[in-house]
Amino acid sequence: MSERAIKLLPVAKVIKSFGTKGEFLIRYSPRFKDDIDEKRPVFISYDGLPVPFFIESIRPKGADQALIKLEGVDNEVQIAEISGEFIYVDYDFESDDNQDDPSQFKGYSIEDESGKGIGIITEFYDYPGNPCFGIKRPDNKEELLIPVHEDIILDIDDSAKKITARIPEGLLEL
Numbered sequence: 001m002s003e004r005a006i007k008l009l010p011v012a013k014v015i016k017s018f019g020t021k022g023e024f025l026i027r028y029s030p031r032f033k034d035d036i037d038e039k040r041p042v043f044i045s046y047d048g049l050p051v052p053f054f055i056e057s058i059r060p061k062g063a064d065q066a067l068i069k070l071e072g073v074d075n076e077v078q079i080a081e082i083s084g085e086f087i088y089v090d091y092d093f094e095s096d097d098n099q100d101d102p103s104q105f106k107g108y109s110i111e112d113e114s115g116k117g118i119g120i121i122t123e124f125y126d127y128p129g130n131p132c133f134g135i136k137r138p139d140n141k142e143e144l145l146i147p148v149h150e151d152i153i154l155d156i157d158d159s160a161k162k163i164t165a166r167i168p169e170g171l172l173e174l
Contacts, residue, residue: 007090007126007131008043008050008088008089008090009032009035009088009089010086010087010088010149010150011028011029011032011035011036011042011087011088011089011150012026012027012028012029012032012036012066012086012087013026013027013028013084013085013086013087013150014026014044014079014082014083014084014085014086014087015027015065015083016079016083017076017079017080017083018067020076021069021074022069022070022073022074022075022078022079023057023067023068023069024067024068024069024073024079024082024083025061025065025066025067025068026065026066026067026068026087027064027065028064028065028066028087029064029150029153032089035089036055036058036066036087036089037089038055038057038058040089040090041053041054041055041090042054042055042070042087042088042089043087043088043089043090044082044085044086044087044088045085045086045088046081050088053070053071053072053073054070054071055068055069055070055071056069056070056071057069086150102124102126102131102133102148103124105121105124105133105156105163106121106122106123106124107120107121107122107161108120108121108156108161108162108163109121109161109162109163110133110135110146110162110163110164110165111162111163111164111165112164112165112166112167113154113164113165113166117138118135118137118144118146118165118167118172119135119136119137119138119144120135120136121133121134121135121163122134122135122136122143123143124148125145130147131147131148132145132146132147132148133145133146133148144171144172146165146167146171151166152165152166152167152168153165154166
């Protein structure tokens with residue numbers, strides 16, 4: 001029997017402290033908003049290792065932000081330590097009912113922020129710590145790998161089967 005494939009998926013980023021009771025503001029991808037479950041721990045990286053935290057409270061604040069309070073994070077000094085860090089959730093990529101399996105994006109077109117087409121997603125590579133989409137370029141060059149990361153993937157339009165990405169400088173020249 002194989003072990004189920006559990007990965008940590010970045011779903012939000014700690015923005016800043018909010019108030020004086022240990023709350024802080026996070027920005028999450030609306031696509032992954034429902035993946036934050038108050039009954040399950042979230043993870044924040046400390047010294048390169050994921051540390052679990054349980055959510056005391058979470059309140060929506062606009063379309064892509066929320067105020068969150070984690071157990072054990074009680075003051076601005078602790079929040080300053082995690083500001084800018086990603087919040088991860090335990091994510092089961094093998095679950096049959098999982099709608100957000102990255103391999104579902106095969107066939108989607110990918111474009112940069114200006115709308116310039118980059119290519120078509122042909123593959124998903126689940127590299128540890130660096131999942132990537134394999135992109136077939138229109139000029140038939142070798143496959144291009146684009147990291148699946150919150151800072152790079154800006155928008156997913158399921159109806160148009162299109163992903164908008166912020167392409168790191170020099171990546172298209174590889």
